[in-house]
Amino acid sequence: MSNTTMDHAHTAAHGHDDHHQPQGFARWMFATNHKDIGTLYLIFSLVMLLVGGVLALMIRTELFQPGLQFFQPEFFNQLTTMHGLIMVFGAIMPAFVGFANWMIPLQIGASDMAFARMNNFSFWLLPPAAMLLGGSFFVPGGATAAGWTLYAPLSTQMGPGMDMAIFAIHIMGASSIMGSINIITTILNMRAPGMTLMKMPMFCWTWLITAYLLIAVMPVLAGAITMTLTDRHFGTSFFNAAGGGDPVMYQHIFWFFGHPEVYIMILPAFGIVSQIIPTFARKPLFGYASMVYATSSIAILSFIVWAHHMFTTGMPVTAQLFFMYATMLIAVPTGVKVFNWIATMWRGSMTFETPMLFAVGFIFVFTIGGFTGLILAVTPIDIQMQDTYYVVAHFHYVLVAGSLFALFAGFYYWSPKWTGYMYNETRGKIHFWNSLFWFNVTFFPMHFLGLAGMPRRYADYPAQFTDFNMLATVGAFGFGLSQVYFIFFVVLPAYRGGKAAGDNPWEAVEGLEWTIPSPAPFHTFETPPTLK
Amino acid sequence: MLSSLLMMAGVSSWAQEIVQKPVVDSKGGPAVLEMNFQTPATQIAEQIYGLHNLMMIICMVIFVVVFGFMFYSILRHRKSLGHKPATFHESISVEIAWTIVPFIIVIGMALPATKTVVAMKDTSNSDITIKVTGMQWKWGYDYLKGEGQGISFLSALSTPREQIGSPGHLPTQARGENYLIEVDNEVVVPVNKKIRIITTANDVIHSWTIQAFGLKQDAIPGFVRDTWFKAEKIGKYRGQCVELCGKEHAFMPVVVSVVSDADYSKWVDGKKKEMAALADDPNKVWTVDELKQRGEKVYSSNCVVCHQATGKGVPGAFPALDGSAIVAGPKEAQIHLVLNGKNAMPTWKSVLSDTEIAAVITYTRNNWSNKSQENIVQPAEVLAARK
Numbered sequence: 001m002s003n004t005t006m007d008h009a010h011t012a013a014h015g016h017d018d019h020h021q022p023q024g025f026a027r028w029m030f031a032t033n034h035k036d037i038g039t040l041y042l043i044f045s046l047v048m049l050l051v052g053g054v055l056a057l058m059i060r061t062e063l064f065q066p067g068l069q070f071f072q073p074e075f076f077n078q079l080t081t082m083h084g085l086i087m088v089f090g091a092i093m094p095a096f097v098g099f100a101n102w103m104i105p106l107q108i109g110a111s112d113m114a115f116a117r118m119n120n121f122s123f124w125l126l127p128p129a130a131m132l133l134g135g136s137f138f139v140p141g142g143a144t145a146a147g148w149t150l151y152a153p154l155s156t157q158m159g160p161g162m163d164m165a166i167f168a169i170h171i172m173g174a175s176s177i178m179g180s181i182n183i184i185t186t187i188l189n190m191r192a193p194g195m196t197l198m199k200m201p202m203f204c205w206t207w208l209i210t211a212y213l214l215i216a217v218m219p220v221l222a223g224a225i226t227m228t229l230t231d232r233h234f235g236t237s238f239f240n241a242a243g244g245g246d247p248v249m250y251q252h253i254f255w256f257f258g259h260p261e262v263y264i265m266i267l268p269a270f271g272i273v274s275q276i277i278p279t280f281a282r283k284p285l286f287g288y289a290s291m292v293y294a295t296s297s298i299a300i301l302s303f304i305v306w307a308h309h310m311f312t313t314g315m316p317v318t319a320q321l322f323f324m325y326a327t328m329l330i331a332v333p334t335g336v337k338v339f340n341w342i343a344t345m346w347r348g349s350m351t352f353e354t355p356m357l358f359a360v361g362f363i364f365v366f367t368i369g370g371f372t373g374l375i376l377a378v379t380p381i382d383i384q385m386q387d388t389y390y391v392v393a394h395f396h397y398v399l400v401a402g403s404l405f406a407l408f409a410g411f412y413y414w415s416p417k418w419t420g421y422m423y424n425e426t427r428g429k430i431h432f433w434n435s436l437f438w439f440n441v442t443f444f445p446m447h448f449l450g451l452a453g454m455p456r457r458y459a460d461y462p463a464q465f466t467d468f469n470m471l472a473t474v475g476a477f478g479f480g481l482s483q484v485y486f487i488f489f490v491v492l493p494a495y496r497g498g499k500a501a502g503d504n505p506w507e508a509v510e511g512l513e514w515t516i517p518s519p520a521p522f523h524t525f526e527t528p529p530t531l532k
Numbered sequence: 533m534l535s536s537l538l539m540m541a542g543v544s545s546w547a548q549e550i551v552q553k554p555v556v557d558s559k560g561g562p563a564v565l566e567m568n569f570q571t572p573a574t575q576i577a578e579q580i581y582g583l584h585n586l587m588m589i590i591c592m593v594i595f596v597v598v599f600g601f602m603f604y605s606i607l608r609h610r611k612s613l614g615h616k617p618a619t620f621h622e623s624i625s626v627e628i629a630w631t632i633v634p635f636i637i638v639i640g641m642a643l644p645a646t647k648t649v650v651a652m653k654d655t656s657n658s659d660i661t662i663k664v665t666g667m668q669w670k671w672g673y674d675y676l677k678g679e680g681q682g683i684s685f686l687s688a689l690s691t692p693r694e695q696i697g698s699p700g701h702l703p704t705q706a707r708g709e710n711y712l713i714e715v716d717n718e719v720v721v722p723v724n725k726k727i728r729i730i731t732t733a734n735d736v737i738h739s740w741t742i743q744a745f746g747l748k749q750d751a752i753p754g755f756v757r758d759t760w761f762k763a764e765k766i767g768k769y770r771g772q773c774v775e776l777c778g779k780e781h782a783f784m785p786v787v788v789s790v791v792s793d794a795d796y797s798k799w800v801d802g803k804k805k806e807m808a809a810l811a812d813d814p815n816k817v818w819t820v821d822e823l824k825q826r827g828e829k830v831y832s833s834n835c836v837v838c839h840q841a842t843g844k845g846v847p848g849a850f851p852a853l854d855g856s857a858i859v860a861g862p863k864e865a866q867i868h869l870v871l872n873g874k875n876a877m878p879t880w881k882s883v884l885s886d887t888e889i890a891a892v893i894t895y896t897r898n899n900w901s902n903k904s905q906e907n908i909v910q911p912a913e914v915l916a917a918r919k
Contacts, residue, residue: 066711067697074779074849140848147776153753154736154778157876159848241754247737248752282611284621290631312739312774313750314731314757317653321646328638335634336627342602343626347618349611360606364599371591378587378641380580380648383748384569387739387774452566453743455774458782460696463555463711464562 021522031123032116034101035520039418040123041098046487048090048130049404053480055083060442060476066463076459077145078137078161084148085165088265089172090130092403096268097122097179099410100207102418104183106513106520107201109192109529114185115178122178129171136161136168147457149258152239152250155228162232166225173218180211180218187211192512194531198292201511202285205292206271209299213260213267216303221257224250248313255306263302266398267295269406270337273359276413277341279508280356281348287340294333294340301330311379312386320379327377334370338363353506354428358409361436362402369397372447387457390450396443408435408486415494416501420519423494431490434482441475553706560744560787561713561770570743573769573790574761577746579648587641594637652746655760658728660721666731666738666751666773668878669780669837673719676730680800683807686883687717688833689783696783712782713770718789720803722796726762735878739775742788750775763790778876780837812887812911820894820908827895830888838876843900850876854900863906866893867917881918886911 022030031037059079062070071079101119105112113119136143141159144150155162187208191200200208227238228250237243239250278285285291307315307323341363350356372394376382385391408431416422445468454465461469504514516524557563562570572578609615660678664671670688675681691712697703708714721727731740731751741748742761749759763769771786791799818826832841839845843854853859858866870889873879880889890911897904 066707067695067703068699069697070699072699072779073782074846077776077779077781142848145779151737151776154776157736157778241752246755248755281609282617283619286620287622287627289622290627312748313752314759317650320649320653324645324649325639325642328642329635331638332631332634336631338598339630342598342605344621345602345605346609347605347615347620348609349615349617350606350609351611352606360602363602367595367598371595374591374638374641375584375587378583378645380576380645380652380746381584381587383652384577384580384584384743384746386748448565448567451568452562453570453741453771454562455772455782457776458772460712460782462558462562462713463707463709464558464564464566466555467565 029124031120032112033522034105034113034116034119035418035522037113037119037123038098038100038102041094041101041126044123044126044130045091045093045095045098046491048086048094049483050487051134052083052086052091053483055079055086057476057480059083060473062459063461063469064473065470066461066466068460071459073459074145075142077147077457078143080457081145081147081150082133082137082143085133085169086130087399088148088261089169090126090133092265092399092407093172093176094126095407096207096210096265096403097176099203099268099272099407099414100179100183103414103513104186104204104207105190106417106516106524107204107511108187108190108195109512109525109531110186110190111523111525111528113182114190115182118178119182122175122182125171125175125178129168129175132164132168132171136164139164149251149254150225150228151254152228152231152247156232156240163229166229169225170222173222176214177218180214183207183211184215192525192528192531198289199531201271202274202288202291203268203271206267206274206295209295210264210267213264213299213302217257217260217264220253221261224253224257227253248310251310251313252307255309256303258309259306260299260302262395262398263298265403267298269362269403270295272406272410272413273341273362274337275511276355276359276409277344278510279413279506280353280359281345281350282507282509283344283348284510285340286343286346287336290336291340294336297333298330301326301333305330308377308379308382311382324377324379328374331370331374331377338367338370353412353425354423354432355409355413355506357429357432358405358412361432362405362409365401365405365436365439366398369394369402372397385450387455388450389446389454389456392456393443393446393450396446400443401439405435408432411491413506414513415491416505417513417516417518417520419495420501421494421496421498422501422505423490424498427485427489427493431482431486434485435479438475438478438482442472442479443475445469445471445475551706555707556709558710558713558770560768561710562743572746573744573763573765573767574746575764576648576652576761577744579651580746583645583648586644590637590641652759655728655758657726658760659725661728661730662719662721663730663732663756664740664751665882666733666735666740666777666784667883668735668778669773669784671715671738671740671784671786672734672883673717677728678725679722679797680803683800683803685717685803685807687715687719687787689785690714690716691783710770713772713785713787715785715787718768718787720789720791720796720799721763722793723763723766723790725793726760728758728760730756730758732756734882735873736777737775738773738777738784740771740786741774742769742771742786744769745788748774763788766790766792812885815912816887817910817912818887818890818908820898823891823894823908824898826887827891827893828899830884830892831895834880834884835892843896843902853896854902856902859896859902860904863893863897863904863909863913864917866896867909867914871914871917886914886918889914 139160143161144158144165146155230236237245239245239247305327308327449468501518508514572581661676663674675683694705695707731749733751733753738751745761747761769788773784838850839853845852871881890909893909897907
């Protein structure tokens with residue numbers, strides 16, 4: 001009853017034609033519109049990408065030569081730790097949530113996300129968390145230097161920066177969980193009539209599965225870091241052997257979160273690529289159903305492989321064998337995805353605008369990361385390579401060339417819908433080729449460093465490793481500059497103006513998002529569309 | 533090559549300081565521009581090398597085939613060539629095939645590895661057992677069983693700080709070929725003997741590795757883990773700590789010297805005599821000067837990385853000893869702190885002897901601007917505090 005009166009008062013004040021759009025500060029602070037919140041997420045993650053990128057370049061600067069030139073080792077450890085935390089929790093994850101906010105309602109024909117105010121809250125939790133994390137550099141002792149994995153008992157030795165990181169991760173975790181609940185509810189309840197689950201765009205499918213993964217594992221991480229917190233301040237001994245705890249238990253709990261986490265960061269990327277390839281091959285996605293099953297299998301398998309991050313902690317031979325075989329199995333559904341993409345391209349009628357370039361680049365470079373993952377899954381080889389630069393190379397191949405390239409692909413693909421303008425195609429291509437080239441200059445030599453035995457998280461290294469480190473540093477600066485180019489010569493101009501984008505600039509055959517005008521109006525699908 | 537060029541360009545202005553020698557391969561460590569595993573020195577490392585080659589070949593073949601299809605398609609199935617899109621979008625038989633074939637391939641990859649996993653775990657029937665203790669930031673070795681039983685020593689980085697430099701201070705010494713992979717006391721083992729390694733740690737997790745042995749085992753505080761190796765070639769083998777363990781993580785290498793049986797016996801004799809000569813009588817009463825002299829050595833090899841040579845510590849991270857209330861106050865509190873540790877301060881009771889602890893405390897109480905009232909601690913007092 002009270003709702004009715006409130007609605008009445010509301011409409012009376014603003015008149016019946018209530019299509020006003022809040023302006024200025026209030027529009028963003030009190031945003032409940034999925035498009036605005038999506039934009040906020042994307043801006044936030046871009047800023048975090050820059051911050052994390054600067055930290056990465058500081059790391060590479062120190063590692064240009066052997067010896068300590070620029071930073072003390074304790075500060076160097078803070079750089080590697082914060083680079084990891086900021087990129088994972090600040091850049092990659094929020095960027096995918098931004099895409100979800102923008103595109104899921106448009107793709108399923110919903111008017112908005114299911115919980116508009118919670119959506120606002122889950123975004124606005126992020127800036128304080130980022131400030132906590134970034135501010136920890138300036139407290140006594142500096143930021144946490146325990147590595148992004150925050151292994152106990154090293155984490156108990158850290159100063160107050162560690163506590164700030166723990167609280168920041170708690171807040172970001174809460175934000176992720178709320179975001180996931182929103183995405184699941186939206187997808188399950190708000191699809192346009194006629195859109196069955198198996199007719200849903202692949203990006204929605206991958207996000208649906210990712211959201212379940214997030215809900216399953218973010219509380220696990222929160223538990224692990226809360227135990228670290230009580231070990232640090234309240235005299236508990238969860239991870240302290242002297243009090244009956246076990247430092248390795250932290251690793252088990254962390255990686256039970258950590259392994260699904262890597263799929264949280266790659267499944268939505270698979271979704272974006274699965275949207276782009278069919279559009280530019282002008283051919284429907286090959287094996288839609290098997291794509292769904294493969295994604296689900298990857299998600300399920302991701303829960304039973306965590307200990308492959310811990311082969312050198314010393315575990316029973318049966319456990320080593322189990323985790324090796326289980327890990328190898330993940331290659332099967334991942335392979336299916338790659339085969340399906342190539343079969344989609346096969347005998348298509350392809351054009352190679354920037355989204356397609358990034359998508360094809362993704363398949364090519366991500367697969368290299370997949371192969372090194374397969375090699376690392378073999379226990380004896382992993383024991384030799386554990387904690388060397390080979391691992392660093394591997395996860396940057398899947399996280400940068402995987403997740404980040406897919407995000408770029410997604411930006412080029414959907415930004416005409418967001419801005420109403422086409423980005424500059426030549427500049428997009430310059431961005432792609434530079435990113436691809438410098439990425440490989442940076443990370444390919446790291447395979448050799450790792451094979452030869454250079455440990456990761458090292459502020460200084462034996463002089464024999466100098467050449468490849470120099471190459472990697474040169475590449476890192478090239479890659480960094482390519483992203484500065486992307487922001488100033490692609491993104492900002494694309495928002496300012498350019499060639500007007502039609503409703504369906506790619507002539508895509510499928511996708512409700514291409515049935516609405518560009519730029520997408522503030523409110524879309526207020527009456528659900530009807531599916532053919 | 534690249535490095536020497538860039539090094540010359542970058543360091544030319546500093547050239548009057550030192551001239552870095554061209555980098556050469558490290559014996560038993562990494563080679564310059566090494567692009568593969570280090571040369572295996574054990575059968576396990578040999579097997580790992582073979583497994584990796586096998587994996588590489590299989591992956592390369594799959595890579596070429598899969599991307600051969602993709603690039604063929606990219607080149608031929610273009611709109612600009614007028615290629616018309618096909619309409620197929622599924623094929624049950626193809627999809628089943630490319631699920632089952634990879635399944636068989638990955639199982640085929642894992643099967644040969646299984647044998648190696650089992651072999652790596654078999655630590656039975658060892659000739660010599662050595663306990664390796666990781667500590668911030670050095671390694672402790674105790675020969676527990678077999679020839680050499682009872683030998684025990686610490687092993688720390690021997691590369692001088694003058695070669696490393698620090699921010700704002702250029703290195704003042706040319707780097708040697710084993711820069712950062714050389715230690716003061718090497719682990720010595722006989723060739724062709726099965727050596728069982730037991731790892732543990734005093735403070736945080738460390739990890740002990742020798743690349744050429746295909747061996748890596750985390751050292752976990754409060755727990756013991758074991759692994760083994762049997763080196764088949766005489767020589768020195770080098771590794772480093774590979775689990776992030778704090779600020780000096782990059783500066784606690786591992787060096788194993790593999791020698792002939794005869795040389796090993798000689799080393800054991802020498803080491804035992806050396807240890808007997810070094811052993812201190814815990815009941816001896818020392819003078820302040822004797823203890824200060826001894827304490828300075830203990831300080832510079834154990835305390836200086838955190839508390840610094842000036843005793844000023846690192847603000848915000850490591851407390852100053854110069855002017856510290858604990859150092860100036862009653863000695864029992866300081867003995868307790870050194871023995872048992874606190875926060876980042878490790879426990880020293882299992883690392884240093886009573887005499888060493890007494891010496892280093894006496895040193896701090898009489899050095900820098902410190903003039904503590906209780907200015908001397910005798911080994912017997914430390915011994916008493918242990919109980």
